Amino acid sequence: MVQSTLKLRQPIVVVLGHVDHGKTTLLDKIRGTAIVKKEPGEMTQEVGASFVPSSVIEKLAEPLKNVIPVKLEIPGLLFIDTPGHELFSNLRKRGGSVADIAILVVDITEGIQKQTIESIQILKEKKVPFIVAANKIDKIPGWKPYENEPFTYSLKKQAAATQKSIDNYVYKLVLQLAELGFNSERFDRVRDFTKYVTIVPVSGKTGEGIPELLALLAGLTQHYMKTRLRVAEGPAKGVVLEVKEEQGLGHTIDVIIYDGILKRNDTILLGGINGVITTKVRNIFVPAPLQDMRIAKSGFRSIDEVVAAAGVKISAPGLEEALAGSPLYSVDSFEKIEEFKKSIEEEMSQVRFSKNISGIVVKADSLGSLESLVAAFERLGIPVRVADIGPISKRDVMEAELSGKESEELNLIAAFRVKVLPGLDVSKVKIIYSDIIYQLIDEVQRYLTEVRERKKRRTLDSLILPGKIKLLPGYVFRRSDPVIVGVQVLGGIIRPKYPLMKEDGKRIGEVLGIQDNKKNVDKATAGMEVALSIRGNIMVGRHIQEGEVLYTDIPADDLETLFTNFREVVTDDMLQVVKEIIKIKRTENPLYGATIQL
Numbered sequence: 190m191v192q193s194t195l196k197l198r199q200p201i202v203v204v205l206g207h208v209d210h211g212k213t214t215l216l217d218k219i220r221g222t223a224i225v226k227k228e229p230g231e232m233t234q235e236v237g238a239s240f241v242p243s244s245v246i247e248k249l250a251e252p253l254k255n256v257i258p259v260k261l262e263i264p265g266l267l268f269i270d271t272p273g274h275e276l277f278s279n280l281r282k283r284g285g286s287v288a289d290i291a292i293l294v295v296d297i298t299e300g301i302q303k304q305t306i307e308s309i310q311i312l313k314e315k316k317v318p319f320i321v322a323a324n325k326i327d328k329i330p331g332w333k334p335y336e337n338e339p340f341t342y343s344l345k346k347q348a349a350a351t352q353k354s355i356d357n358y359v360y361k362l363v364l365q366l367a368e369l370g371f372n373s374e375r376f377d378r379v380r381d382f383t384k385y386v387t388i389v390p391v392s393g394k395t396g397e398g399i400p401e402l403l404a405l406l407a408g409l410t411q412h413y414m415k416t417r418l419r420v421a422e423g424p425a426k427g428v429v430l431e432v433k434e435e436q437g438l439g440h441t442i443d444v445i446i447y448d449g450i451l452k453r454n455d456t457i458l459l460g461g462i463n464g465v466i467t468t469k470v471r472n473i474f475v476p477a478p479l480q481d482m483r484i485a486k487s488g489f490r491s492i493d494e495v496v497a498a499a500g501v502k503i504s505a506p507g508l509e510e511a512l513a514g515s516p517l518y519s520v521d522s523f524e525k526i527e528e529f530k531k532s533i534e535e536e537m538s539q540v541r542f543s544k545n546i547s548g549i550v551v552k553a554d555s556l557g558s559l560e561s562l563v564a565a566f567e568r569l570g571i572p573v574r575v576a577d578i579g580p581i582s583k584r585d586v587m588e589a590e591l592s593g594k595e596s597e598e599l600n601l602i603a604a605f606r607v608k609v610l611p612g613l614d615v616s617k618v619k620i621i622y623s624d625i626i627y628q629l630i631d632e633v634q635r636y637l638t639e640v641r642e643r644k645k646r647r648t649l650d651s652l653i654l655p656g657k658i659k660l661l662p663g664y665v666f667r668r669s670d671p672v673i674v675g676v677q678v679l680g681g682i683i684r685p686k687y688p689l690m691k692e693d694g695k696r697i698g699e700v701l702g703i704q705d706n707k708k709n710v711d712k713a714t715a716g717m718e719v720a721l722s723i724r725g726n727i728m729v730g731r732h733i734q735e736g737e738v739l740y741t742d743i744p745a746d747d748l749e750t751l752f753t754n755f756r757e758v759v760t761d762d763m764l765q766v767v768k769e770i771i772k773i774k775r776t777e778n779p780l781y782g783a784t785i786q787l
């Protein structure tokens with residue numbers, strides 16, 4: 190049993206949820222609690238993450254012994270500092286995520302919103318289990334806050350009506366989660382944590398419920414993820430969260446190490462813009478304690494080695510081209526270099542691709558955001574032709590133009606935190622920029638819908654629509670060349686350029702212009718009386734008579750397009766006219782209008 194001697198590492202926790210539901214506030218509160226309650230000398234600061242030691246969790250959970258019994262074997266919890274989809278997307282690991290568990294923050298008074306659902310989708314795809322923090326309980330009418338107390342204690346001290354109110358809110362959340370296919374319950378009513386999503390009522394503002402939240406995160410991960418949390422004592426595995434240029438340190442990478450040990454001078458491999466980077470660790474940094482800040486000007490302190498799980502900054506030669514979201518491996522033997530290189534290359538090629546299909550071009554600054562964007566576009570049925578990292582290049586513009594030739598709206602580049610290469614002419618493509626993933630997705634979707642609608646309208650404008658008019662007796666203003674008569678529109682619509690026919694199907698010419706009260710108009714609809722000029726080799730009194738009824742002469746194709754694509758514009762009066770027109774046209778062409786559904 191070699192395994193059982195291996196230590197458990199701290200589970201990696203991410204915070205997701207809808208904007209303004211309180212992710213940042215909750216994380217700040219948790220961090221604050223850790224700093225206040227930790228033993229002197231206990232480390233809590235990491236790069237890009239914050240550590241909450243088990244001693245703190247045990248202290249907080251002490252009063253809860255009967256509700257949540259916890260005896261912790263894990264050293265604590267490692268919280269990723271940046272909440273939301275953005276940095277989470279870079280915690281990629283083959284077939285899943287480096288994050289072990291997530292807190293899904295939901296404002297209890299607002300319930301599940303758009304980005305809550307997006308978060309759930311991402312967590313499901315990445316197979317990351319989650320606890321729901323039903324946040325802002327202090328906003329519930331009648332709630333009396335008891336700062337930093339367990340929810341269980343605070344609840345007992347609330348008025349009966351407030352307790353009932355909390356229950357109702359939680360129940361609403363349970364129903365909403367059920368609609369999304371999840372069984373859920375308030376934490377103290379959950380029997381089987383593998384079958385139910387746990388809901389913990391909390392307040393990021395007052396700190397109420399945070400003891401339960403931390404105790405459950407620690408308890409559940411330790412209980413259900415033992416195998417996953419056992420660390421190897423060998424080479425490090427990690428993921429690049431961010432690439433940053435730091436004053437005095439050059440290009441550095443912020444890395445989450447989730448397995449093994451990383452040492453100074455270790456050879457590491459990671460993904461770069463132009464392929465795999467192989468380099469040697471120059472320094473491993475963690476934030477300097479406050480009192481050392483003056484000595485360590487950069488704000489960082491160099492350490493010799495780091496054991497998983499941890500967030501550190503690494504400086505090494507050649508990191509300028511490092512890619513955020515890339516896996517990172519340290520290697521202890523030459524043979525492993527080739528093996529890991531292949532593995533990194535393969536993983537990157539799944540995210541960066543170029544397909545010979547008509548679709549949009551997606552450019553992003555990191556592998557994680559690129560992967561999230563492409564997944565979201567595909568979910569929405571938006572085809573992606575090129576997905577790549579880095580600034581917008583000439584090739585991207587050409588690829589977008591190629592797609593645009595097939596469908597004009599696909600002449601589009603979605604740019605996430607990237608710019609256009611200097612001097613490049615981008616006037617022939619549409620580029621949508623954004624620094625927020627879901628905003629970019631929304632804007633791309635809106636743009637595509639807009640152009641498609643416009644295209645549809647353009648087609649509708651070019652169709653000849655059903656119309657029926659009657660020449661009003663006594664209103665012949667000009668008998669020929671062109672004929673000008675007063676007419677009443679009996680049904681449908683007429684517009685300039687529409688061809689007209691008699692009740693026997695004979696073509697008599699086309700509408701030249703329409704005047705309503707002496708003003709030119711571009712259409713006349715059912716019930717209107719207007720003056721009409723008709724161009725054609727005809728004369729009133731000979732070819733057409735006062736009081737006669739005329740129809741628009743609709744080509745079979747136009748009628749079909751109208752009914753397949755624009756059924757919603759067909760009014761009842763128009764439908765009646767269509768029936769009459771079909772009858773007329775069928776005397777010549779028995780198949781006229783045969784394919785349409787009236």
Ligand code: GDP
Nearest residue numbers: 208209210211212213214324325328392393394
């Ligand atoms: P984020 O966008 O999810 O990170 O949300 P923030 O943490 O920025 O919070 C959004 C707003 O909600 C801010 O005005 C916070 O002060 C407020 N807020 C966050 N948590 C709570 C809470 O528990 N109770 C109350 N009353 N307000 C909160």
